[in-house]
Amino acid sequence: MELAWVLALLLxxxxxxxxxxxxxxxAKKQALKLQKEKEELARQQFHALNSKKPKGKAKKKVDVTAKLKKKSQEAAAKDAGEEHESLLHVLKGHKYGITAAAYSPNGRFLATASSDRSIRLYFRETLxxxxxxxxxxxxxxxxxxxxSFSSDGRSLVRISLVFEFVELH
Known part of the structure; x- marks a missing residue:
């Protein structure tokens, strides 16, 4: 009899x-359905806000790289007129700003890196x-x-942070 009660309680x-x-x-199904409805409503509101055309004049698109290039050229022209007494050489050739520079320990090379994705290796004797x-x-x-150059000046190591790698040239 007790077994029947235990079995009934278990059931x-x-x-x-x-x-x-x-x-x-x-409850999970209801929450998921509610979340989807909220996302759809937010998507509709986003598209409604972004599809409205601005009244009046349309804004002129600006080429940022052209502006940066123009500013760097103006700065270079300004600096060329005001040479410092200890200035030895002005190195030109990169399209965009310099991101790194290294001078070899043996004094033969000068390397510059730029955001134009190039490294220029200058031979000091020909500057x-x-x-x-x-x-x-x-x-x-x-x-x-x-x-950075190696201690003998024969190898150049470059580091890139965006893709996180080191290369040896």
Whole structure:
């Protein structure tokens, strides 16, 4: 007889557990449905706000790289007129700003890196010439953020932070 009561109690508890799980599943479905409705409403509001055409004149599109290039050229022209007494050479050739520079320990090379994704390796002996000897290394994906020569000056290490790698040239 006691076994029958235990079995009946066990069935009641199992039924209550099953009902509880069914309620939880239904609540999850309702929450998911509500979340989808909110997302759809937000998407509709976003498109409604962005599809409105501005009244009046349309804004002129500005080429940012052209502005930066123009500013750097103006700064270079200004600096050319005001030479400092200890200025030895002005190195030109990169399209955009310099991101790193390194001078070799043996004094033969000067390397500059730019956001135009190139490294220019200048030979110091030819810097006084009208057309100094320059070797250019082009990078595929990213610009160098730091450079350093080896102690003998024969190798150049460059570091790129965006793709997080180090290359040896």
């Amino acid at each position: 009641v508890l199992a039924g209550a557990g099953y009902m509880y799980l069914q309620q939880q599943e239904e 006084k010439d009208k057309n100094p000897k320059v070797h250019q290394i082009n990078m595929e994906y990213d610009h160098a953020t730091a450079m």
